[in-house]
Amino acid sequence: MREPGSLERCMKDDAVAALKAGDRRRRDALSTLIAELKKARIDAGSAPTEADELTVLNRERKRRSEALELYTGAGREDLAGQARFEVELIAGYMPAELSAAELERLVDEAIAATGAASPKEMGKVMGRLMPQVAGRADGKALSDLVRGRLGG
Numbered sequence: 361m362r363e364p365g366s367l368e369r370c371m372k373d374d375a376v377a378a379l380k381a382g383d384r385r386r387r388d389a390l391s392t393l394i395a396e397l398k399k400a401r402i403d404a405g406s407a408p409t410e411a412d413e414l415t416v417l418n419r420e421r422k423r424r425s426e427a428l429e430l431y432t433g434a435g436r437e438d439l440a441g442q443a444r445f446e447v448e449l450i451a452g453y454m455p456a457e458l459s460a461a462e463l464e465r466l467v468d469e470a471i472a473a474t475g476a477a478s479p480k481e482m483g484k485v486m487g488r489l490m491p492q493v494a495g496r497a498d499g500k501a502l503s504d505l506v507r508g509r510l511g512g
Contacts, residue, residue, distance in 0.1 A: 367413040367453060368397040389446045396420055414454065414495025421450040458496045466492055467505050479510045 375390035400416045401408050408416075424446045431440035458466070466489060470476075474484040485506050493502060 367410070367417070368394060368401075368408075371397070371453065385442075385445065386449065389449050393417070393420060393450065411491050411494035417450055417454055418495050418499075421447055421454070424450070455496050458493060463493070463497055463502065463505060467502070467509055471506075471509055476510060479507060482506055482510055485510070 371390050371394050375387050375394060378384075378387040378390060396416050396419075397408070397413060400412060404412065424443045428440055428443035428447060431437075431443055467485070470485045470488045470492075474481065474488055476482070476485045482503070486503060489502060489506070490499075
């Protein structure tokens, strides 16, 4: 696990390198992400954990993915290209996605640890899982898997 705030520092270093290299597109995209990380840190009132930083990046990646779909559907390839670039940029800072087998194993362990037996107890399982999978699994896919395992 990285030290708190290290992802933001890494992005700042990359933004400076992009500025020096004259890569305005990368610098602007990184500046926006750094601002979101800083906003989350200020809102929390404390140093962010790695999971907090990954949550912010996941949210930003999802926003850009949704924008990419809209731009592509509207035939705005110029905007779609920028959104695609930013999705790929964010993915470079994210840890590798968990495989289906790893995710299933974590879900089974969380269900066993919480003693959950019905869909009504899904919140307990998700609460235990989310910090473990932050940034490494899609939240909807995870909740669908948990719901399926709990018979919901």
